[in-house]
Amino acid sequence: MSSTGDRRQAPGPTSVSTMARPRRRGSTGHVLALVENVPFGIDTRLTKQVDALLERGYRVTVVSRQDPSNDVYRASGVEVLEFPAPPERPGVVGYAIEYSLAFLWAAALSCRALLWGRVDVIQVCQPPDVYLPLIRLFRALGYGVVVDQRDLMSELYGSRYDHPRPVVIKALKALERLSQTSAHQVLCVNEFLRERAHAAGVVPDRVTVVRNGPVLGRVARANPDPTLKRGRRHLCCWAGKMGRQDRLDLLLGAIRHLVYELGRTDTQIVILGDGECLEETRRMAGELGLDDWVAFTDWVAEDTLFRHLATADLGLDASLQEEVSPVKAIEYMAFGVPFVAFDLRETRAAAQDAAAYAPPGDVEGLARAINAMLDDATRRTEMGRAGRRRVEESLAWDRQASGYVQVIDGLRSRRRRSS
Numbered sequence: 001m002s003s004t005g006d007r008r009q010a011p012g013p014t015s016v017s018t019m020a021r022p023r024r025r026g027s028t029g030h031v032l033a034l035v036e037n038v039p040f041g042i043d044t045r046l047t048k049q050v051d052a053l054l055e056r057g058y059r060v061t062v063v064s065r066q067d068p069s070n071d072v073y074r075a076s077g078v079e080v081l082e083f084p085a086p087p088e089r090p091g092v093v094g095y096a097i098e099y100s101l102a103f104l105w106a107a108a109l110s111c112r113a114l115l116w117g118r119v120d121v122i123q124v125c126q127p128p129d130v131y132l133p134l135i136r137l138f139r140a141l142g143y144g145v146v147v148d149q150r151d152l153m154s155e156l157y158g159s160r161y162d163h164p165r166p167v168v169i170k171a172l173k174a175l176e177r178l179s180q181t182s183a184h185q186v187l188c189v190n191e192f193l194r195e196r197a198h199a200a201g202v203v204p205d206r207v208t209v210v211r212n213g214p215v216l217g218r219v220a221r222a223n224p225d226p227t228l229k230r231g232r233r234h235l236c237c238w239a240g241k242m243g244r245q246d247r248l249d250l251l252l253g254a255i256r257h258l259v260y261e262l263g264r265t266d267t268q269i270v271i272l273g274d275g276e277c278l279e280e281t282r283r284m285a286g287e288l289g290l291d292d293w294v295a296f297t298d299w300v301a302e303d304t305l306f307r308h309l310a311t312a313d314l315g316l317d318a319s320l321q322e323e324v325s326p327v328k329a330i331e332y333m334a335f336g337v338p339f340v341a342f343d344l345r346e347t348r349a350a351a352q353d354a355a356a357y358a359p360p361g362d363v364e365g366l367a368r369a370i371n372a373m374l375d376d377a378t379r380r381t382e383m384g385r386a387g388r389r390r391v392e393e394s395l396a397w398d399r400q401a402s403g404y405v406q407v408i409d410g411l412r413s414r415r416r417r418s419s
Helices: 044-056 068-072 091-116 132-139 153-160 166-182 192-199 216-220 248-261 278-287 302-311 327-334 347-353 363-374 377-395 397-418
Strands: 030-034 059-065 079-083 121-126 144-149 184-189 207-209 234-239 266-271 294-296 315-318 341-343 355-360
Touching: 030 044, 044 059, 044 121, 044 184, 059 068, 059 091, 079 091, 079 248, 091 132, 121 132, 121 166, 121 397, 132 144, 132 166, 132 302, 144 166, 144 397, 153 166, 166 192, 166 302, 184 192, 184 397, 192 207, 192 347, 207 397, 216 302, 216 397, 234 302, 234 327, 234 363, 248 266, 248 278, 248 363, 266 302, 278 294, 302 327, 315 327, 315 363, 327 341, 327 347, 327 377, 341 347, 341 363, 347 355, 347 377, 355 363, 355 377, 363 377, 377 397
Parallel strands: 030 059, 030 121, 059 079, 121 144, 144 184, 184 207, 234 266, 234 315, 266 294, 315 341, 341 355
Antiparallel strands: none
């Protein structure tokens, strides 16, 4: 089941130039991280976390599905234990097979890492929330265990299907609750998830919000490229991993209304990224007569993504997931790009005055908001400045990394004292 928002939305891995910088050497501790949904090298949250740990002097081992992007981190000293990517098939049975295989590989490779040398902290990246037996085993053996909850599987499942099965939702919520209450610490990406963890029974001092903004230095290196506008006046961008929950069908509906009903023909729209819905979305764009205005890039590296954002006049989002803090939105803001989205709790909490909002699910309202923003350069500039300031002061990874490292440091100290 594809994840969303903070886990999957940036299409490119950490750049080689960033990872090649000198590291602090030391023996602070050893962290083992387990990630299933995407390869480690393109999990932009985990790569930033690992970067912070390496800077702090930690040794890091990651259990991940195989992918060439993992090699970037091998070159900087991270040990990556890979397993074959499990088959991804739709439906409950397909997910059961995928996650069962991933669980077995995670168990085997984790045991291998623990036998090879001392590990202090084990980080389980969720979703999927299938590692409960391992979490309880790791804790019983004395390891510090942290669950990094990026998305909520029950909400994700519910957003992907018109008629989700109540028994599946109930089971997913139970796995989420038991995983979080079994860990020493829970990391989450926003207040919605913090409140959810508290409601599950996790005491407040065991939950830490660590948001998922970009690294400011990498943003600063990006330069605009006017050729990306393809001769048009404006450039609008959507960036992410295309899952059904991202509601690109609604976005294309809004673009069609923008072009054919509102007469906006001076704007190039670029959809950056890949995912399970790429080909379906591409076909839909053709069927709606949008091929002249909408371009698809497929997967792109971070420098290409950031070049587009440095050029863009407006960002786009059409998700209806109330609980998600969209990474794309924070990236738009980092580049001083205002964006248009549906009015959802965590989207508004992250962006505040840096976005224009339409009522959730109102396709024509989304189109009108896009049109109004493109017609008002002064408003775009003011909102872009507000967003950039908010990222610099609070949301950037540069501001969030210390909170993450403090959690790991605390668990490492607990482990050392108990040994």
